[in-house]
Each structure stands twice: as structure tokens, then as C-alpha cells.
Amino acid sequence: MQRNRGPAEPRKRQVLFPFLLSLFCGAASQQVRYAIPEEMAKGSLVGNFARDLGLSIQELTARKLRVSAEEDYFSISSEKLLLEKPLDREQQSSHRLTLTAIDGGDPALSGTTQIRIQVTDANDNAPVFSQDVYRVSVQEDVPPGSPVLRVTATDQDEGINAAVAYAFHNVPASSSLLFGIDPNTGDITTNGTLDFETTRKYVLGVEAKNGGVHTAHCNVQIEIVDVNDNAPEVTFISLSNHIPEDADIGTVIALIKVRDQDSGQNGLMTCYIQKDLPFKLESTSKNYYKLVIDRAVDREQTAEYNVTITATDRGKPPLSSRTSVTLHIADVNDNAPAFQEASYTVHVPENNLPGTSILQVSACDPDMGPNGQVSYSIVASDLEPRALSSYVSVSAHSGVVFAQRAFDHEQLRAFQLMLQARDQGSPSLSANVSLRVLVGDRNDNAPRVLYPVLGPDGSALFDTVPRAAQPGYLVTKVVAVDADSGCQ
16 A cells, blocks of 8 residues: 655655554554665655654654664654665665654553665666777678677666667767667677778777766777788889890899788789790889899890789789780891892893893891991992993992993903992991903904905905816915904
């Protein structure tokens, strides 16, 4: 049974008295129960005995009521049960008092009642995290929704006052997009894709709040663990991709930088080029290389090279990247022209037409551009220098040799020239070749009688023949000559 409270009583106390016996019977034992919240101020009213026992104040005074236990917490006034100092449910959740009333008779008689006070919870405790700082490591390649860790805060209150809600506190927006926290369990999970190369560490503030009144805070430090998710990068700092073919061994062609954004073994690299090239890579410092000439190059053998620089890291599994560059070998004038024949001989019949082509010589030069452009000239002859130009000439461009006049076998049967081929390089290179010209005979001369002597009329003057000459007698010997060869 519970009595209705009077209008002057505090609202927050509850008075429970399941059974009351009259204090008029001195030996009888009574029990009164009260429930009051913790943290009530000193002097607060716990219960009104006069009313709750159905007695007047005068009767209570006459019975000399006193509390026989836990006097430190409670006292009896004329109106009796008062709080002497604040209660703490977390230290002691209930109190038992014995109330004794003594009459004024002789001998005095007394009666007692048991008072049980239940201290109800007030939200007077803030949550407490199990750690001020939580530390955890997470690999950067974990998928969204992966668990990170659980934070835990406890509250000594009970019931709804002990219910804790978790939330991030003073966390940058960029971090809150990558992580989420369950308000009920304190579980922190990944929301987005982590990247060690972007951010290696996150510090998240977490707040625990109970009933919207008390809060506690902790920090969560999340270390992002690198995985081998970045291939090395190859960058040319400088490059000379036109290399003179007479460049010295050891000449630097390119400076190269390799970079891997991963860390540890994942970021350590080796760099190399393909074999069987006249080049090599040399390490100059950490992550820097130079590409140099390792052996002589010859443009006429190989005009260009495709060089592939490969960088491989030491991750598991390793990652690689390749960068290719074409190196052009620049020509230098290192080849003289070369005639197709060691020497030339040409037969020209006499009485040729002036300006006739009698031969074409050719010289090759494997160089390119002006270094390979050849011109021809006559540099020597067994003819008189003044007569040479009237006999033959050579085209500087084509190497065609022309007869400048009609040759006469009876005057000139053979002559020799020295032809030269010269390139246009600087300095220029040249080569010489001999040309022998043989003038062939034609039947262009009538025979001429030398003997016998012809008379004025052109008839031969014969010797006198004896009258008795026999047949077969040699009258005279006739001699005739022809200027053409092979005829007499």
C-alpha cells in the first residue's frame, strides 16, 4: 500500500511501506520502505513518519523516536527522517534503519520499526573509456566496410543512465568520409579506400555520451600499412637522343630518375636495360642512373637503337614499369668514297663523234647527307695539261666521261687518266681510280705505193726486161703502205 503524498513533499522521493503496525504496541516491530535518488542534498526530506505511521507530531515526540543505524546518513527531526549527507548509489545502493520509539512510563516501553531505503540511480557519472588512446594498424588495401577496432566506454550508472552512444568528435570531413563508427557498439569500420601514399596516419576523436548529459573522449590512432600497389616510375631528367657515331666510350646519353611511392621493400628498386646494346646503366646515387656508351657505335652498321629502361621493385609480388626511347646515331664523315672497280679500261674507236659518252664511273659513300654526296673530277693524265681538256671531260655529278673530240688512232692510240671521287663532308674525303683509254683503228686510209716509182702519168716505171726473159722472170718489186693498222 502506498499513501498519497502531501503537496509540500519533494517530487523525486518515493515512499514505500507495504505493511504498517501501530506504534502503540511497544513490543511490535514495524517496517517502512523509502526509495530516494542519490545525490540529494543534505537536509533533504526522506520520509514523513508522522504521516506514514498515522501519528501526530506530538505522539512521535512523546515516543522519543530515534534512528538506531546509519546515523551518519540520516537523522530524525520532529517531522523525523532527514538526509544528513548525499548518498551515492554506486557506493551503496540501499540502507537499513531501525526506528525506535520509547514512552515515558516507568519502566519505559519501546517499539521499533525497520526502515529500508533504496537509493535509486541518478545520471551522475560520465562514461569512461577503457583507454585514453587506441592504436591500430590497417593495410591500405582493405575493402570498404572492413573492421578497424572497437572502442569501449562504461558508465557506473544503471539503466538508461548507463546507455552510451558513440560518435566522432572534431574529426575532419576527409577522415569522416573514410571511417564510420557504430553509435551503439563503438565499432569503427572503413567507409572508403585508404591510400598509404596519400595519408599514412589518421587520428580520430571519439566521444561517448550517456543520456545526452555526460561525455567522455578518447583518441584513435590509425596507422596505414603500405602494400605494394604502386609500380616504379621512370623519368628522363635529360636526354640526348642524337649520338655522333664517333662519340667516346663513357659519353653520357641520359640522366634517369626512378621513383616508387611505396615504402620499405616495396619502394626499393633495380633498374636495367636489355642486353646486347652498346650502352649501359650506371647508378649515380639513390634512385638516379646515367645511360652511357659502353662500346663504339657505327651509324653505317646500325642507324638507331630502341632502348627500354625497366624498373622493378622488391615487393611481393614485384611490380615493374618500362620506358622506351629511340636513340639515333648521327653521321660523321668517317667513310671515303669507294669506286666500284679498282681500275677502268675503255676501248674507243677512232673517228668518234665529239661529246660522246665513253664510260661512267661510280663511287659509293655510306655516309649520309653532304658526307655521302660524291663529285667527280680528272686530277691527272699522261696527256699534256693543255691538251687534256680538249680530249676528255667528266661530269662532276654523274661520273660520265665524255670524249671532247674525235680520236685518231694514227695520232693517239692510248692515254691514261686519274679520276677522283670526293665527298662534301668537312673535312672532305676522296678516292682515286685510273682510267686507260684505248683508241681503236678504223679503215679510214687508202694504201700508198712506195715502189716502183710512178711516172708523171701515174704509171709504174718498170725495169728493162731482157728479150729472152723466161716466164717467171722478176720484172720489179711493188711496195705499198696503208696507215690503218693490220693492213700493208
